[in-house]
Amino acid sequence: MTQHSGSGPLDGIVVADFSRVLAGPYATMMLADLGATVIKVEAPRGDDTRYFTPPSREGVSTYYLSVNRNKYSIVLDLCDPEDLETAYQILDRADVFVENFKPGSLGKFGLAPKDVAARWPEMIHASITGFGMEGGAELPGYDLLVQALSGLMHVTGSADGPPQRAGVAIFDVITGMHATIGILGALQERHVSGRGQRIVLDLLSSAQSALVNQTTGNVACGNEPMRMGNEHPSLYPYGPFGASDRDIIICIGNDTQFTRFCEQLGMPEVAEDERYRTVDARNRNRASLKELIEERLGTKTAAEWFAAFRAVKIACAPIFTVGEGVDFAEGLGLHPVVKIKDGDDEVPLIKSPIRYSRSAINYRKAPPRLGADNQSVREWLGQTAPRVSAQVEA
Structure with a gap:
């Protein structure tokens, strides 16, 4: 394992990624794309998305592949004292700690927010939940539940048809983007003050923000939007119209x-x-x-x-299929596909949409197999020192 230096705006930043499924891994992949060293800590069974099939590529879930490039995977059972100590050692060296555990469940591992703040005062600690830390803490954070409870499904679909879900876990992705923005802001603030802080995000709040004009229309003037199919509530013509063939x-x-x-x-x-x-x-x-x-x-x-x-x-x-959309982007010169070496194989993925004029997005590592970096992460721990603040607090 190599801590990166000199190839991206977040070079030198270490991220301890204890998240799983989509929102957290999407955020940490964005940070990894920007040059951060991201260590993905997985339970022995691994991230649930490893088993989200079909579709799959070479036996690996494409759902997992979509949000886990540029990371190192280490398997740790936090119930095992030795593995928990290894987790502490990773956090001792990290700038950012990202997790989406159920509220309150990290306390038994000594990783409750107050514990993190005490031992690692410079740490940026991002907590992602489905519905917050209090009244909705017991609700599982599935994107589809958020689509239903936020009102998105109520405004999606034909006017005379049933509510519809979006074709992707849209609020997981948006929450991941919000988490990335929050982390970048906290890193900048730490650069000025020297202090870390906790960032709390939930899918429902992200959804209500992302519903923009629909939620604002409701809270600002009492408007209750309804399903309009593919039509826009305020503009016309704005939507699909029939040509001779489609x-x-x-x-x-x-x-x-x-x-x-x-x-x-x-x-x-x-x-x-x-x-x-x-x-x-x-x-x-x-x-x-x-x-x-x-x-x-x-x-x-x-x-x-x-x-x-x-x-x-x-x-x-x-109206294109997904594949036609990829081909169209290629025709525009956007080159949306990047191929990342994985041994003798190359894994094709959709590349980051971010383009810098001076810095580079570096696709240095394919999404790792479960525990693929166990040895190299441990070697890295032996070769690097904890942060000074973590050493003192320990």
Whole structure:
């Protein structure tokens, strides 16, 4: 194991990752991508996502692969005194401690928040839960529960259909991003003050923040949003419309764009019609406007309209599969796939969306097999000294 130096903005930062499943591992992967040394501490059975199949690649869950690159895996049973001591030794050398244990459950290992603050006063301690540390502490932190309880499912789906979940564990991902932002802010504050602090995050709070206009509309003026299928509550046309072969997404954000859209469709007079001239008018007359739009769109394929609209900077898109989306990004020169060496193999993953002008995102290590770095982490512990504060507190 090598503590990294010189290849990313977080070089020299050590992260003790005691998290599992998605929110925490997503956050620690982002930190690892930025150059931090991340030690993934796993129970003997390993992270649950190792067993989330299908799909899998070479017998490894792609769910696990998606959030665990650039990390070192060590297996520790915290109920075993020797393993617990090894966990302490890792924390003695860490700048950041990330965990998503059930509230109160770390106390039996001497890792309650007060214990962490006392022994490691410079530590950034990020705790992630589903529903907070108090009233919702007993609720399991599954993303789908949060989608239901936050209101996301209530506003997702067809107007005359049942509530729908998002196609990905969206609030786990958003909470992981919030955790990363919180950790970076705490590291900067520590740079100034020399003190660590605890960061507390929960999926439900992240969800309510991420629902932006929907939750704000409710708390600010009592609006209770409902499902509208693929339509936007405040803009029209904004959603899927039928071309000759399949739907195409049209996004019109203002009156000027609507005028240009109508001109491209060959019906400029519609933009001057009082029923459609303004955003408010278009919202009130959606049905008749949809009929006019689809009559024209039906004369060409979605691909033909996509090319025509792109040429005049009208926001539009065919509805792709995930694979088609990856291919499209590649065609734009975004090169979304990175291949990371894993012995004689190469593991293809979706790369970080962050691009720096001077620093580099370094894809140095494939997602580790369970316990793959047991020996190298222990060797590293023997070769490095604890932080001064940890040594004194111990």
